[in-house]
Amino acid sequence: MFSKSKPMWGKKTKLKSSYDVVLIGGGLHSLATAYYLAKEHGITDVAIIEKNYIGYGGAGRNTAIVRANQRTQYNVPLYKEALDLWPVLTKELDYNLMFNNCGNLNLMHSEAAMNAARMTIATAQFHGVESHLIDAKEAKELVPALNISEDITFPIHGAMFHPPGGVVRHDAVVWGLAKGASKLGVEIHQQTEATGINTKNGKVTAVVTDKGVINTKQVLISAGGYSAALIHGFLGIKLPISVLTIQAMVTQPLKPILNHVVSSGAYHCYANQTLKGEIATGAHMDQWPNYTTLNTAHYIKHQAEALSEFLPALRGVRFMRIWGGLADMTPDMAPIMDGNEQVEGFFMDCGWGYFGFKSCSAVGRHMASFMATNTCPDILKPFALKRYQEHKLMGETAALVSYTPDN
């Protein structure tokens, strides 16, 4: 991976002593921001600083699900744009991102959940996103493997069906964006750890790394689950974030059985069948903050119990691989995007929890515009850090089980 041979995205370059823009974190949000900075704003003197390798963190650990069926009016348009961008990026990057818009089926297990789904669907339809409420029988027609009998722990009352969602190959997005950004002049420096940010008179002057100091006037921290610790460590800015390990796993490959992403809030479980035939499943977050990214028997057992109840055909199927990643959760389940507020030239894009993947393309585009023009695009304004002080928390929690240990 770090051999002398040429990386797949382009030439290996030497770290310079200054760049126009430095992006800390080699994940999808940084890669997308770099790509759009170069493509739409002509800012090509950009360095991405990554401690490990690109796609090492959440970018390569998420379960690849994309959707735009969030709860609030602020979030839905952002995710809709991201959803619309997958086919565009596939063409633009000339890289097969394997977007499979198979649709998402959110199971509802009570009348209260059905009512909540009605509100979420109304929000989606208001923003021109296709989303329908269906009953248990219709859900069974879509996914014949579903158990809609009443003798399971959480009987299925109906579902929210969101046809434009689906699955995107996450590694392909990493590689495609790296290639696209690199082609436009962006430098990607792996095995380079940012250790500090220098400021003078309230302005960013440099990023300190283990390979030397980089002078720059603009820096973005979008390092997934590690962002909050870095931002506090470098600039002393505290964030309303709790970092939790989230676990996922895949079963042995099976013949086609699931042609939609199926998820259930009550069972704390989602599942989809990959193109290789494995059932990719997950959803569980540890109940206390930690950076271990380790799996636990506790959740493997839970996952098996949940799946074998609502998809009984999976009884006896074995898990083949398990892994964990980090989710940086905020109290309102919505991200924090801000810039030029705490320190001039400092931007942040974090608090994405477990939904950073679905949003990366659209967010990269808007963060690039924010950094290039020093003007916050309207679509990002509601996500500023100040909202917590002003008590303007977003209502995303209404749509989901609340995972944050703080609330």
Add this chain to the structure above:
Amino acid sequence: MALTITCPICGKRNGYEFRYGGEEKGPRPDEKDLTPESWCDYVHMNRCVAGVQQEWWFHRDGCGSWFTIFRDTTTNLEKETPEAKE
């Protein structure tokens, strides 16, 4: 990711018996001279330390006491500490 927590009353127990109660942030700020900043800081803001931090726990499925411990967030191992402050 096994976790054991030492409750001041019940001793060393399985971590799943407990509820995490947040980072230790010092005393609740005085109502007098309270600003939105200082209240928000107390209510929402975290340091998110990747390393040893002092944090609150509640023995939910046990004796019901609230106490703090020191824990390494990168290993989930409890660290030798002075006992709960209060």
